Structure formats: C-alpha cells, structure tokens
Amino acid sequence: MAANDGDTVPVHVNFHGGGYVMPLTETDDPGCRYLVAPKHHFPDAPHQAYEVGEWVAEHAAQYGWDAHRLTVGG
Numbered sequence: 001m002a003a004n005d006g007d008t009v010p011v012h013v014n015f016h017g018g019g020y021v022m023p024l025t026e027t028d029d030p031g032c033r034y035l036v037a038p039k040h041h042f043p044d045a046p047h048q049a050y051e052v053g054e055w056v057a058e059h060a061a062q063y064g065w066d067a068h069r070l071t072v073g074g
Contacts, residue, residue: 015074
C-alpha cells in the first residue's frame with residue numbers, strides 16, 4: 001500500500017526456504033530430502049526468482065510500490 005502522503009513506498013522481495021525455527025531433525029529431514037531431489041533443476045529456480053522480481057517491478061505502480069527502490073534478498 002502507498003504511504004498516506006500519496007508517495008510510493010520501497011518494496012523488498014524476500015526469498016526464503018522457510019522459518020527454520022524447529023530444531024528437530026525429524027521436521028527438517030523431509031524438506032532437505034526434497035531439496036536434494038528437486039522437480040525443477042538448475043537453473044529453473046534463479047530464472048523463477050528473476051521473473052518474480054520482474055513482475056514486482058512491472059506491477060509496482062498498481063500496488064503503490066516504487067520500482068526504483070526494489071530490493072531482493074533471502
């Protein structure tokens with residue numbers, strides 16, 4: 001959403017694999033096994049991440065975001 005004064009706001013796209021807040025091996029093991037045998041192989045993930053950033057930049061005005069103040073991390 002845009003700021004109250006009508007200006008656009010910066011936007012951050014965060015790529016994260018999950019919370020990683022559960023210390024139990026039993027909860028991490030299925031996710032790790034899935035990651036080592038992904039259905040979509042490299043370089044699909046970086047391409048998809050780029051496409052997400054591109055979509056955010058292209059639709060920024062629609063959501064009140066400033067596409068020139070777009071950051072990506074995770």
